[in-house]
Amino acid sequence: MSTLAVIDYGMGNLHSVAKAVEHVARELSLELEVAVTADAQIIARADRVIFPGVGAIRDCMAEINRLNVGEMVAEAMQTRPVLAICVGMQALMEYSGENGGVDCLGLVPGRVRYFGEELRDAAGVWLKVPHMGWNEVRQFREHPLWEGVPDGSRFYFVHSYYIQTERDDLVAGTSRYGKEMVAAIADRNIFATQFHPEKSQKAGLRLLGNFLRWGGEA
Template sequence: MKIVAVIDYGMGNLHSASKALEHVAGRDTRVVVTCDPQTIQQADRVVLPGVGAIRDCMAEIRHKGVDDVVREVVASERPLLGICVGMQVMLDHSEENGGVECLGVMSGNVKFFGRDLKSPAGEKLKVPHMGWSRVDQHQPHALWEGIENNERFYFVHSYHAHAVDDEVAVGRCDYGVSFDVALASDAIFAVQFHPEKSAASGLKLLENFLQWTP
């Protein structure tokens, strides 16, 4: 039996993510929501979700020792999927909450959209960026298999990510500015959008993650 560990550190949309993973998992796969380091370390695949303020997320991650566990998963090169704030915390630094140091397992930074965000036509855009937006598959990747380029995914966020290395940015979106919404490095794949809320395309991405061999 293969185990997928969804890390519970008190700041993730765990029910939706775990149910979506269970929906696409085969009979040989069990999805476990856990904060137990040993269970996570022994899992075949790991999912790091996250919602809310990044300061609170990082505080809980450090308090529960999830930072060390995530680094161990990365070092072991087991497939790791970050979702929403779970993607942002993998980068170096976020502007949110006056500036927060993150895990730094991928090189990049998180920035605020701003209070005067406008479309190319000059229309004022609402922050947070909430709803369905098209994702450009900036780089090919196994997790895009069976998903059309520029397919729509569901977003809820006020801060956006920028990877240092362009090759790491496998998905991009435009909302007043261009920003990275899917990052991939070795066995890490992380997305700003919520695949568990993104209908058929989101479920296909989760299915691809469960079948992915980096």
């Protein structure tokens, strides 16, 4: 029996991600106990940690700071596999331009920026914000979490802010929406996605399955 903690800091729907990993564990015949929790002791004992997030970064960071979630994530990523999703990924960065500017956890180098009102594709067509729907993800480098996921697979995104980092070596996947953006980051025990694997049907479930079998460090 292995354990997985989905960190619950009171923001948004964690049902989806918990249900998806439980489903994947059943399919793979893995004995897995999933806890959706903010309890530091349960998170410290879990074999794997998922750091999700939806909503506005200011509210998320307020709760993350209040509940000391940053410390839990920092500790977990030293020793165990951690998967950060969407705003969870953005919270790992140094700073976000959302809500007039918010300091984030600074666990991964990089910043979070707004797509802008006048986002256009190569043909000059006006692009809607949020970036919502299924976009192709180019695998920027090999990683155990990409195993069995065809390069260029579509994943489900919904976000108005995107990540920029100067550390190309940390970029695991990219997508294009008016501009090239980071779709996934890999840094030792952490794998982080801007898209929602729990909502990305086959490709997403495959990635979650890979996470459940990953021992950390690529």
